[in-house]
Structure formats: C-alpha cells, structure tokens
Amino acid sequence: MALEIHNITFDCADSRGLATFWAGLLGWNVYYDDDPEVVVAPSYPNPGMGLLFIPVPEGKTAKNRVHLDVAPDEGTRDEAVERAVAAGATVTGDHRKDDGTGWVTLLDPEGNEFCIERGAAERGPRTSTAYRIG
Template sequence: MTIHIRHLTFDCADARGLAEFWSAITGWHLFYDEDPEVVVAKSYPSTETMLLFIPVPEPKTAKNRLHMDIKPVDTTRDELVERALGLGATILGDHRTEDGGGFVALQDPEGNEFCIELGDHERKPHGPMKIGLTI
C-alpha cells in the first residue's frame, strides 16, 4: 500500500497570519479564497505535501505531540534560526553544540513547536543509516 501525506494541518486562531509566517519560513506560496482555510505550498493544486491552516476557537493548551524538523537548502541553520526569530518565532531550546552540530527548538507565533536542523550542505559525512522494519 502506498500513501501520500497531502497536508500537515495546523489548528490556529489566525489562519492567514500563521500561514504568512510559514510561507516566509518555507519560501512557499499562500493560497486562499473566501473560505477561512489557508494553504501554504510550492504550487496548488500539488502532489507534494502542503501546509493547511484552519481557524479554531479554542487556544493551544499543551505541547505538540508531533512537530516538524526543517533544514535549510540555500542558507545555514543559524541564518534560518535568525530569520524565524525575526518573523516572530521564539526559542524553546538551543541544542547547538561546540563542534557546530545540533539543532534549535522553536515555537511559531501561535506556539506550535518546530526544530531547525543543519542543512545537508552543513553536515559532516557519516555512514549509512540503518533501516528497521516494524511488524
């Protein structure tokens, strides 16, 4: 069986405002109409995973059980962290190491957690990752 993850969905107070934050972080485009939902994607419609922002009346009350780990492609981890902070993110935990590795845990303007890791171009080479099977 094959699946495609169509959307990562954010419940939020301000769908347009939060979508603008994630559009600025990802470099993807905003798509919306008269509906209150907003999509952030490279293109629309798309066969790639998109971000969907849906307004809800209740506030966020606890830590996310799922979060995104993002990595830069054409900049550095540290530059992307500074960009996120300038757009309204806040640091939850700075896990950068003295040797230049590590990551930074942040939250977006509505408190959704995400991490910024090193880009592939910043990583030191290492051996292949082991693949596990779960039954």
C-alpha cells in the first residue's frame, strides 16, 4: 500500500502572511477559515498536494533539513528569482554558472530555504535515465 503526500507543512509565526507569499510565488490559492492553519493549493475542492502553514510560538532556529526546489513553468529562472525577491524572499546562495546551468538558494520571509532552478524550456530535454526502486 503506497502513501501519497497530502501536504508539506511549514511551522511559522504568521500563517496567512507566509501562505500569501507562497501562493503568489506558485500561482496557487490560499484557503483558510476561522482556524489559524492555512493551506495553499492549486485548486479546490480537490486541491491535491498543498502547503500547510501552522502558527507556532517558537521561532526558526536551524537550517531546514527539507526544502522545496521550484522551477518556472513560464519565463526564466532569473525572472522567477527577481519575482521572489520582489515578494519578500532573500537570496542566500547563487549557484548559477556561466553556461546557464545552476540554481539560486533563497529564504522566504520567515527564513525557510528554497531553491529556484531553471524551468523546462531552459533545461531542454532530459538525457539521464530514471530508475524505479520497489
């Protein structure tokens, strides 16, 4: 029996504020009610996997052990980085190379790491072979 990912959860101070940042970055929707938890997902009523933002009293104290790698579905990686910075992200690592490969590491407004990679149009066709385990 396999499991599917329902949500990726972020502990945060401002669930609606951080959800709004990520919704803008991903082009997804923000869903909430009177509960302090907020979901960002592509659509409703069957959103599929989403991002869940839960307010917690303690602040972030260490580097994330898991982070999101995102890539633009339109435009370029560099345009996506500019858009993320304009929305409140901070660049912490620039791994772009002269040949156009590479990625940029950023922090969201609450310090969660994420990377922006090149989109499919910039990468071109994949040449590696994927193997399935299990």
